[in-house]
Amino acid sequence: MPELPEVETISRQLHQALKGQKIIKVTILSAKNFVGNPQEVVGQRIIAVERRAKMIWFKLANNLTLAVHLKLTGQLILGQGQPGKYTRVFIDLGSGQKLFFNDVRKFGWMKVIKNRELAKMNLDFGLEPFDKTFTSDYLKKVFSRTSKPVKLVLLDQTKIAGIGNIYANEALFAAGIAPSRPAKGLSNKEIKKLRAEILKVLQAAIKYKGTSDRDEAYRQIDGAKGQFQNFLQVYRRQGQKCPRCGGMIKRIALGGRGTFFCSYCQK
DNA sequence: TGATATGTTATCTT
């Protein structure tokens, strides 16, 4: 699924490829996946492409931003060809290339947003893990206020932006903390460790350009898979041996989501 | 056929 490392990868690649380019034409094939007036972005130059939480922001010259959320199965592919079966929107660029927004399940969206509304939208999200304000003191404060399972707090975008199911599971494994532990019950030492492991796993996943699990949707902008699926320790590995202690990896549901952990070495 | 997958939000419940 596109989480922080996947969206960051796409966002960096698009910035590289599209900075300075002009949007020539917007073709909407599925109306529900495009919000706003496409004419407002036509003719505009792309100043920068940035990531915020799990969104990609195309900052345009006219103080508008084209925001994209890939949700579960969205892709942004840069190419020369024709739209595919699951292309919902595509954008013709000055270079002659096309940017295809593909999305099997149609949960994702593109939205035209005024920059001053963007600032308001920003307030709905928690801290970016790589922001220097994301300290263990901050985590401690967040955790102390709830007895929800710690994994659900990691997934709460209003507290921390960008972590999804894969990296919540992996970070808790790396920190040796059971996902169902009530957040307020974690010790200072555990919180410190968890913060460090969150940063480590996100950094490693960015290095390997994200996780393309099975035939899942995530792709880099040239259509290539990421490689971090080869480094997953627990995610979707139920029934297999724990790479750390040799115990059995279990699967439970937390908040209706698959949760994977080693019941021997995650305390 | 039914279970499973999942990010986010709407809605129901406590």
Next chain:
DNA sequence: CAAGATAACATATC
């Protein structure tokens, strides 16, 4: 009232 729990969204795959 707020926090927490759960359903809904759409569709493919096992």
